[in-house]
Amino acid sequence: xxxxxxxxxxxxxxxxxxxxxxxxxxxxxxxxxxxxxxxxxxxxxxxxxxxxxxxxxxxxxxxxxxxxxxxxxxxxxxxxxxxxxxxxxxxxxxxxxxxxxxxxxxxxxxxxxxxxxxxxxxxxxxxxxxxxxxxxxxxxxxxxxxxxxxxxxxxxxxxxxxxxxxxxxxxxxxxxxxxxxxxxxxxxxxxxxxxxxxxxxxxxxxxxxxxxxxxxxxxxxxxxxxxxxxxxxxxxxxxxxxxxxxxxxxxxxxxxxxxxxxxxxxxxxxxxxxxxxxxxxxxxxxxxxxxxxxxxxxxxxxxxxxxxxxxxxxxxxxxxxxxxxxxxxxx
Amino acid sequence: xxxxxxxxxxxxxxxxxxxxxxxxxxxxxxxxxxxxxxxxxxxxxxxxxxxxxxxxxxxxxxxxxxxxxxxxxxxxxxxxxxxxxxxxxxxxxxxxxxxxxxxxxxxxxxxxxxxxxxxxxxxxxxxxxxxxxxxxxxxxxxxxxxxxxxxxxxxxxxxxxxxxxxxxxxxxxxxxxxxxxxxxxxxxxxxxxxxxxxxxxxxxxxxxxxxxxxxxxxxxxxxxxxxxxxxxxxxxxxxxxxxxxxxxxxxxxxxxxxxxxxxxxxxxxxxxxxxxxxxxxxxxxxxxxxxxxxxxxxxxxxxxxxxxxxxxxxxxxxxxxxxxxxxxxxxxxxxxxxxxxxxxxxxxxxxxxxxxxxxxxxxxxxxxxxxxxxxxxxxxxxxxxxxxxxxxxxxxxxxxxxxxxxxxxxxxxxxxxxxxxxxxxxxxxxxxxxxxx
Numbered sequence: 001x002x003x004x005x006x007x008x009x010x011x012x013x014x015x016x017x018x019x020x021x022x023x024x025x026x027x028x029x030x031x032x033x034x035x036x037x038x039x040x041x042x043x044x045x046x047x048x049x050x051x052x053x054x055x056x057x058x059x060x061x062x063x064x065x066x067x068x069x070x071x072x073x074x075x076x077x078x079x080x081x082x083x084x085x086x087x088x089x090x091x092x093x094x095x096x097x098x099x100x101x102x103x104x105x106x107x108x109x110x111x112x113x114x115x116x117x118x119x120x121x122x123x124x125x126x127x128x129x130x131x132x133x134x135x136x137x138x139x140x141x142x143x144x145x146x147x148x149x150x151x152x153x154x155x156x157x158x159x160x161x162x163x164x165x166x167x168x169x170x171x172x173x174x175x176x177x178x179x180x181x182x183x184x185x186x187x188x189x190x191x192x193x194x195x196x197x198x199x200x201x202x203x204x205x206x207x208x209x210x211x212x213x214x215x216x217x218x219x220x221x222x223x224x225x226x227x228x229x230x231x232x233x234x235x236x237x238x239x240x241x242x243x244x245x246x247x248x249x250x251x252x253x254x255x256x257x258x259x260x261x262x263x264x265x266x267x268x269x270x271x272x273x274x275x276x277x278x279x280x281x282x283x284x285x286x287x288x289x290x291x292x293x294x295x296x297x298x299x300x301x302x303x304x305x306x307x308x309x310x311x312x313x314x315x316x317x318x319x320x321x322x323x324x325x326x327x328x329x330x331x
Numbered sequence: 332x333x334x335x336x337x338x339x340x341x342x343x344x345x346x347x348x349x350x351x352x353x354x355x356x357x358x359x360x361x362x363x364x365x366x367x368x369x370x371x372x373x374x375x376x377x378x379x380x381x382x383x384x385x386x387x388x389x390x391x392x393x394x395x396x397x398x399x400x401x402x403x404x405x406x407x408x409x410x411x412x413x414x415x416x417x418x419x420x421x422x423x424x425x426x427x428x429x430x431x432x433x434x435x436x437x438x439x440x441x442x443x444x445x446x447x448x449x450x451x452x453x454x455x456x457x458x459x460x461x462x463x464x465x466x467x468x469x470x471x472x473x474x475x476x477x478x479x480x481x482x483x484x485x486x487x488x489x490x491x492x493x494x495x496x497x498x499x500x501x502x503x504x505x506x507x508x509x510x511x512x513x514x515x516x517x518x519x520x521x522x523x524x525x526x527x528x529x530x531x532x533x534x535x536x537x538x539x540x541x542x543x544x545x546x547x548x549x550x551x552x553x554x555x556x557x558x559x560x561x562x563x564x565x566x567x568x569x570x571x572x573x574x575x576x577x578x579x580x581x582x583x584x585x586x587x588x589x590x591x592x593x594x595x596x597x598x599x600x601x602x603x604x605x606x607x608x609x610x611x612x613x614x615x616x617x618x619x620x621x622x623x624x625x626x627x628x629x630x631x632x633x634x635x636x637x638x639x640x641x642x643x644x645x646x647x648x649x650x651x652x653x654x655x656x657x658x659x660x661x662x663x664x665x666x667x668x669x670x671x672x673x674x675x676x677x678x679x680x681x682x683x684x685x686x687x688x689x690x691x692x693x694x695x696x697x698x699x700x701x702x703x704x705x706x707x708x709x710x711x712x713x714x715x716x717x718x719x720x721x722x723x724x725x726x727x728x729x730x731x732x733x734x735x736x737x738x739x740x741x742x743x744x745x746x747x748x749x750x751x752x753x754x755x756x757x758x759x760x761x762x763x764x765x766x767x768x
Contacts, residue, residue, distance in 0.1 A: 070442075070444055070725065071725070073424040074445060097765075097766055164591070165590075184588075186591060189743040190743050276736040293420075294732045296729065
């Protein structure tokens with residue numbers, strides 16, 4: 001306490017005290033010393049933020065304005081400027097490249113909406129069902145979380161084997177055993193690839209929703225349920241009027257995170273389909289990868305990435321604005 | 332207080348230094364090569380053996396022999412195929428890379444335009460023993476025609492027709508087909524009861540492009556004209572692609588499920604007797620790994636439209652293989668060239684090609700009796716007389732991706748029972764051509 005008072009005591013101007021001789025090495029004006037120190041301490045973090053996030057992003061934007069092919073990768077800064085050329089090609093939906101990007105974008109949107117919805121539904125349903133104590137609850141929880149704990153490559157490649165046309169487990173069960181389909185279906189090529197991708201993605205990500213909702217449920221006081229039961233509320237009313245409103249803030253973050261992960265997912269489609277995915281499973285991140293790395297056109301790939309970044313930023317901002325405003329009004 | 336301030340300033344200073352470091356770190360070795368480290372070399376080898384470990388075991392004794400000869404220690408890294416091109420592009424853009432590296436020979440022209448690899452002009456070629464030591468067809472896939480090669484041939488491969496002797500005998504077929512008509516006829520006799528005449532790797536973009544290239548050639552078409560402009564929709568290219576897709580679509584001699592094969596399932600199918608024929612490059616070692624004995628399969632030249640394999644329209648294989656290149660920014664150019672000379676010397680060529688089941692692109696080494704097995708004789712003759720390199724154009728990898736992908740889609744259509752017509756093939760190839768920027 002006394003030191004604090006003491007520290008603020010000396011007036012502005014040259015410091016007369018002899019004990020401060022050491023400080024001459026770094027002569028800092030008092031104003032900075034008092035007001036600026038917090039900012040000074042933040043500076044390293046700011047610099048790292050620049051290195052890790054801002055500079056690569058700016059470089060990406062710069063590259064997107066250049067005609068960056070293999071001719072220039074040794075001195076990419078010398079690649080010729082194309083201005084908006086790469087963007088024009090990317091958004092021109094009447095030309096093949098823009099058309100393919102748009103198709104891939106639409107597939108990704110449909111896929112993301114379905115995958116996030118199903119993940120959330122399964123996660124919430126499982127968490128609500130397991131809210132009460134029963135024998136074997138711990139074991140079940142552990143089993144539910146396994147897909148999330150498995151290494152991605154290993155689990156997705158197993159799915160790829162199961163989806164095989166000739167020897168896969170899925171066709172064996174659906175066609176050979178149950179006779180649901182009249183002939184074995186293709187799951188890794190053609191239109192069905194959308195559903196196989198959806199199944200694998202939901203299987204991988206729903207445990208995360210389950211985990212988050214389960215944590216959220218711990219914070220709802222049991223008394224609320226007991227009181228509502230006395231008032232005659234059924235199970236659906238309890239879920240609708242107690243559980244879901246209490247989970248609101250968790251859901252807000254959960255849905256956003258799931259949305260960003262699913263939309264950006266590269267590894268799942270890449271492992272499942274390889275570098276040239278069928279049209280129905282052509283997610284945008286793999287599409288951009290083949291448009292830039294595989295075909296050595298890094299400028300075009302950067303332009304597509306920037307467009308994707310803009311789209312995700314707009315969606316995220318709109319989502320946060322809408323959901324937060326709704327909550328404020330209720331509060 | 333003052334201590335805290337000083338710590339803060341120290342931290343800021345340190346962070347600034349760190350931030351500045353990556354910027355100037357590249358300067359040390361981007362200076363255009365020289366002799367920065369005369370006693371060491373870094374070598375990126377491609378994955379030729381059964382596994383990365385297998386490659387290491389095969390190459391390490393050779394690298395030790397090289398060290399004994401020259402006193403230069405070689406640091407080996409075996410890079411899997413899925414990473415190799417990305418790694419090379421990363422090395423090219425950063426200027427930080429290996430001294431010597433393997434490249435797939437179809438990348439030669441594309442990598443040539445990056446300027447990251449040392450051109451083998453007459454002077455450099457002389458240092459590794461001269462251009463005359465190598466097969467012409469192998470040299471043709473080391474870069475764009477008329478320019479100094481960007482690499483030197485290391486291992487050569489070609490396609491052959493592998494056939495199951497027992498299934499052929501059971502069906503009463505006495506000799507392997509020499510033309511595609513015969514192959515389709517034989518294939519129909521061999522198809523039935525869950526067995527198929529032919530196995531194709533339809534989900535693999537690279538395999539598709541290799542076959543599409545040969546079929547187009549046999550119809551007198553090239554995918555690029557002399558000026559390097561894409562000509563994917565020429566009549567010959569369309570007919571060629573259709574002929575390949577028809578194995579599943581019209582002839583039905585390959586199982587529809589082949590359309591999604593991308594993990595070498597077709598090799599396994601052939602080895603297990605599910606398919607009686609397979610078009611593959613040096614499949615021997617792979618087949619034996621699946622339990623097929625060398626006397627159970629025969630190897631014949633890949634069929635042609637009519638006559639016998641040869642130049643022109645009777646090309647029956649691409650020049651497949653691996654080239655060895657020197658990174659222009661190497662800190663030990665002399666040592667790197669010595670290493671290339673060592674690897675392409677007769678002794679190493681015989682030894683390494685023998686172990687990998689490939690053919691030496693070096694003429695003298697390929698005459699060695701070790702390469703006189705029935706399988707390798709067929710492949711060696713193909714390389715010498717009826718092989719052509721894939722288009723040596725800067726946009727080769729884009730072509731491979733787009734046309735290979737188009738063929739994959741067409742095979743998927745065929746597998747799903749949708750009709751594949753000349754028009755649909757043409758439309759799909761036209762789309763691929765439009766996507767070439």
